[in-house]
Amino acid sequence: MSDFMDKAKDMADKHDKQVDQGLDKAGEAADQRTGGKYDEQTDKAVDMAQARTGEGDQDR
Template sequence: MSDFMDKAKDFADKHDKQVDQGLEKGGEQVDKRTGGKYDEQTDKGVDTAQARTGEGDQAR
């Protein structure tokens, strides 16, 4: 499992922009499916995940 996590972290570091875009799209889908009910929590979760994938939010 550790090898997988290392590879995932390495991928995220090398492809920060793409990962951030994917996280953003995922957050948009959550908002769409919940009617925006958890918009604030979703945005916070997406921002936190983006900050952990490299240099932070690159999608905006």
Template sequence: MSNFMDKAKDLADKHDKQVDQGLERAGDMAGKRTGGKYDQHIDKGVNQAQTRTGEGDQVR
């Protein structure tokens, strides 16, 4: 399992911008599905996830 996690981390490091964009889209979809009720919490979670993935932070 650790080999899989290492490969996943390497992939996220190499494609940080795409990972961050995917997280942003997922957050937008979650916001739509909840009618905006939890936008503050969703945004916080997306931002935290974006800062923990990849070598560079692509957060807008």
């Protein structure tokens, strides 16, 4: 399992901008499904996930 995680992290590091865009889209989808009820928590979770992949948020 460790080998899989290493490969996944490597892939995320190499494609950081695409990963960040995917996380943004996932956050937007969650906001739409909940009617924005958890917008603040969703934004915080997306920001935390982006900080853990590559060099952080590449869309800003």
